[in-house]
Amino acid sequence: MKKLVYLIIFFLYSTVMNAQLKDLVQYVNTLQGTDSNFGLSYGNTYPTTGMPYGMHMWSAQTGKNGDGFKYMYAVDKIRAFSQSHQCSPWVSDYAVYSFMPMVGELVVNQDARATKFSHDNEIAKPHYYKVTFDNGITTEMAPTTRGVHLRFSYPTTGDAYLVLDGYTDMSEIKIDPAKRQISGWVNNQRFVNDSKSFRNYFVVQFDKSFEDYGVWENQKDEVFPQKLDGSGKGYGAFIKFKKGSKVQAKAASSYISAEQALITLNKELGKDKNLEVTKARGQKTWNEVLNRIVVEGCTDEQMKTFYSCLFRANLFSRKFYERKENGEPYYYSPYNGKIYDGYMYTDNGFWDTFRSQFPLTNILHPTMQGRYMNALLAAQEQCGWLPSWSSPGETGGMLGNHSISLLADAWAKGIRDFDPEKALEAYAHEAMNKGPWGGANGRGFWKEYFQLGYVPYPESMGSSAQTMEYAYDDFCGYQLAKMVGNKHYQEVFARQMFNYKNVFDKSIGFMRGKGVDGKWQEPFDPLEWGGPFCEGNAWHYTWSVFHDVQGLIDLFGSDEKFTTKIDSVFTIPNVIKPGTYGGIIHEMKEMELANMGQYAHGNQPIQHMPYLYCYAGQPWKTQYWVRQIVERLYNSTEKGYPGDEDQGGMSSWYILSSLGIYAVCPGTDEYVIGSPLFKKATITMENGNKFVIEAPENSKENLYIQSATLNGRLLDKNYIHYDDIAEGGVLKFEMGSQPNKERCTSKYAAPFSLSKE
Numbered sequence: 001m002k003k004l005v006y007l008i009i010f011f012l013y014s015t016v017m018n019a020q021l022k023d024l025v026q027y028v029n030t031l032q033g034t035d036s037n038f039g040l041s042y043g044n045t046y047p048t049t050g051m052p053y054g055m056h057m058w059s060a061q062t063g064k065n066g067d068g069f070k071y072m073y074a075v076d077k078i079r080a081f082s083q084s085h086q087c088s089p090w091v092s093d094y095a096v097y098s099f100m101p102m103v104g105e106l107v108v109n110q111d112a113r114a115t116k117f118s119h120d121n122e123i124a125k126p127h128y129y130k131v132t133f134d135n136g137i138t139t140e141m142a143p144t145t146r147g148v149h150l151r152f153s154y155p156t157t158g159d160a161y162l163v164l165d166g167y168t169d170m171s172e173i174k175i176d177p178a179k180r181q182i183s184g185w186v187n188n189q190r191f192v193n194d195s196k197s198f199r200n201y202f203v204v205q206f207d208k209s210f211e212d213y214g215v216w217e218n219q220k221d222e223v224f225p226q227k228l229d230g231s232g233k234g235y236g237a238f239i240k241f242k243k244g245s246k247v248q249a250k251a252a253s254s255y256i257s258a259e260q261a262l263i264t265l266n267k268e269l270g271k272d273k274n275l276e277v278t279k280a281r282g283q284k285t286w287n288e289v290l291n292r293i294v295v296e297g298c299t300d301e302q303m304k305t306f307y308s309c310l311f312r313a314n315l316f317s318r319k320f321y322e323r324k325e326n327g328e329p330y331y332y333s334p335y336n337g338k339i340y341d342g343y344m345y346t347d348n349g350f351w352d353t354f355r356s357q358f359p360l361t362n363i364l365h366p367t368m369q370g371r372y373m374n375a376l377l378a379a380q381e382q383c384g385w386l387p388s389w390s391s392p393g394e395t396g397g398m399l400g401n402h403s404i405s406l407l408a409d410a411w412a413k414g415i416r417d418f419d420p421e422k423a424l425e426a427y428a429h430e431a432m433n434k435g436p437w438g439g440a441n442g443r444g445f446w447k448e449y450f451q452l453g454y455v456p457y458p459e460s461m462g463s464s465a466q467t468m469e470y471a472y473d474d475f476c477g478y479q480l481a482k483m484v485g486n487k488h489y490q491e492v493f494a495r496q497m498f499n500y501k502n503v504f505d506k507s508i509g510f511m512r513g514k515g516v517d518g519k520w521q522e523p524f525d526p527l528e529w530g531g532p533f534c535e536g537n538a539w540h541y542t543w544s545v546f547h548d549v550q551g552l553i554d555l556f557g558s559d560e561k562f563t564t565k566i567d568s569v570f571t572i573p574n575v576i577k578p579g580t581y582g583g584i585i586h587e588m589k590e591m592e593l594a595n596m597g598q599y600a601h602g603n604q605p606i607q608h609m610p611y612l613y614c615y616a617g618q619p620w621k622t623q624y625w626v627r628q629i630v631e632r633l634y635n636s637t638e639k640g641y642p643g644d645e646d647q648g649g650m651s652s653w654y655i656l657s658s659l660g661i662y663a664v665c666p667g668t669d670e671y672v673i674g675s676p677l678f679k680k681a682t683i684t685m686e687n688g689n690k691f692v693i694e695a696p697e698n699s700k701e702n703l704y705i706q707s708a709t710l711n712g713r714l715l716d717k718n719y720i721h722y723d724d725i726a727e728g729g730v731l732k733f734e735m736g737s738q739p740n741k742e743r744c745t746s747k748y749a750a751p752f753s754l755s756k757e
Contacts, residue, residue, distance in 0.1 A: 030045075032308040043644065045312070046060075046070045048084070054143060061082045062077060070086055080099060080163075081098060081139055083098070083202075087391055088647070091190065097167055105159075117132070126282070128142050128279050149248065152247045161241075174229045183201075184201075184237075186202070192393045198332075205251075295678040314364075335382035353649045356652035380426040385437075386404070387403060396438020409666040427477050469544065476666075498551065528578075540600050546664055569599050576592055614749075620743075623674060626662075629657070662674055671722070689728030
């Protein structure tokens with residue numbers, strides 16, 4: 001009897017909780033940012049169909065196998081529906097296999113089989129993708145964390161075929177007509193550090209019998225009818241169903257073994273009688289995540305933009321662990337090819353995401369972040385280096401050693417499920433050695449950086465950018481050491497934290513390149529891209545001093561000179577000078593189209609700059625420019641972003657900034673105040689605490705903060721702390737159409753700077 005009572009109470013509780021969830025999935029458009037190409041990025045996204053941080057995701061594929069531009073909105077033909085892990089078109093994809101339904105004759109060639117469709121016949125949601133081709137075939141996909149439920153509905157006009165493509169590298173295929181099953185593996189990849197051991201094992205279970213079957217290979221498009229297995233480069237399979245069939249297929253993948261793929265299939269999809277069950281569960285999962293931030297008092301378009309961005313902010317880093325039969329986590333290591341118990345995460349470029357995506361995720365998913373920090377240290381043990389850009393192994397992409405930013409930021413925000421001493425030792429090795437992969441694997445020119453106090457130019461392209469980011473990373477090492485009482489590493493990293501000053505030329509007010517001999521680069525033009533900078537120019541990088549904005553202000557000479565210089569970024573012409581790039585790259589074009597002078601929001605280095613007014617006594621300018629960026633440069637359409645949406649980085653900037661907060665300096669517990677976009681936003685923490693941001697008079701005109709209170713007390717600072725959010729409470733803003741130039745203008749109100757300590 002007691003058991004029955006408990007069950008009834010649990011059922012009623014679950015019903016009430018589910019009833020409280022708003023249907024926010026309806027606002028998400030996964031086509032946001034897909035109208036991109038090599039020369040111009042409106043996001044460089046694809047219509048990702050997958051669960052939050054899913055191990056495998058799925059997408060329609062308009063591009064050729066191996067093409068980084070997996071899906072382009074302007075293309076009117078789909079070649080396949082593929083498993084995906086792609087972070088960015090610039091690193092392409094891995095562990096891919098795909099399906100393509102067709103009616104009539106069997107066609108395996110990826111160009112010839114590409115079939116026309118219209119976006120009018122396309123539904124693109126996180127938990128569900130559907131498209132009907134012009135020839136009448138309908139394809140549907142509903143994902144799980146490590147699998148997918150597919151349904152292919154064929155017209156009666158011809159034979160019904162399904163082609164499985166083994167993609168770009170070696171693969172093995174087995175067909176079992178009696179079980180209505182296809183299994184095998186693919187190993188296409190670019191950045192697995194032990195590539196010989198890498199395989200993506202998959203199993204596909206169909207609910208309809210095969211009328212015919214065979215294997216094929218995509219190098220010469222040779223078909224082998226009635227053959228049950230095959231292996232080699234690009235091997236795939238084809239199966240035939242009755243005309244007019246409606247076929248369901250459940251697929252799951254594993255990096256560990258074929259047996260684990262089957263365990264995953266049964267665990268994640270085994271009980272789902274039809275696609276609707278998988279779809280409904282996926283919708284509930286996404287609604288639970290999206291309801292973690294509920295915004296009110298906004299337009300329909302603002303709702304669409306916000307929740308489309310919040311969706312993308314919850315995709316990366318990807319879960320790279322699997323569940324044993326007993327539910328325990330374990331994983332194949334992309335770093336050394338061995339199997340380990342525990343959690344692993346991958347597919348993230350920290351240069352893109354340490355600034356916004358991780359500070360947002362620390363709010364929403366602290367438990368996952370604790371596991372992630374341990375995964376970083378495990379990766380370091382397995383390959384000898386902290387990751388900087390994983391896909392899924394270490395690529396060494398971009399610049400800086402930003403794993404330490406993640407570790408220090410987690411510790412500062414109370415996420416302390418990892419060994420900080422291991423973290424400091426790992427970072428010290430990172431900072432004083434150069435690894436075998438990419439510019440950000442270890443530290444390029446680390447000796448010169450320690451001896452000279454800067455990375456020299458032209459010995460290193462991107463030298464001044466490296467110097468500034470190394471100085472910030474060393475601050476994070478110092479900060480972590482200080483927080484845990486490690487005097488040794490505190491002293492080691494303290495020596496380099498101010499190295500940014502060594503590449504600042506006071507006579508002209510810019511960061512610039514400096515030679516081994518200590519002389520400034522000549523000629524110098526702050527509009528020229530490249531040279532001592534990476535994907536930017538001096539107007540963009542001069543502000544890359546996250547940890548010591550007051551120190552940067554001092555270099556300029558005064559608050560007034562500092563803010564006047566920031567003003568100039570927005571007001572000078574949006575002229576492009578390609579410099580050492582030799583031609584227009586997409587980041588340049590995006591700055592031009594943004595039409596905000598030299599402010600280049602389409603790339604990361606300058607995205608924090610509008611918040612720097614808060615350090616120099618003019619917070620109302622932060623409020624103005626943040627609101628301009630949020631409202632002018634983002635929308636919910638296929639042209640939704642002002643540049644690459646890198647693993648949730650650009651989306652997270654929007655989410656935080658539209659809430660009215662932003663983490664200028666990860667590694668501290670502060671979020672700087674901007675201008676809230678909504679009348680009300682409620683953040684529900686993992687433990688159920690609610691942090692409410694209210695701005696009742698908010699509007700397009702009323703963008704300026706007149707006054708603010710935190711839990712009823714006057715907020716007389718330009719920042720709040722992580723614990724203010726985590727513990728729950730109310731942050732209330734009184735908004736107006738004119739700036740309050742008396743509020744929070746003192747140094748007391750300014751956020752953290754190292755020079756203020």
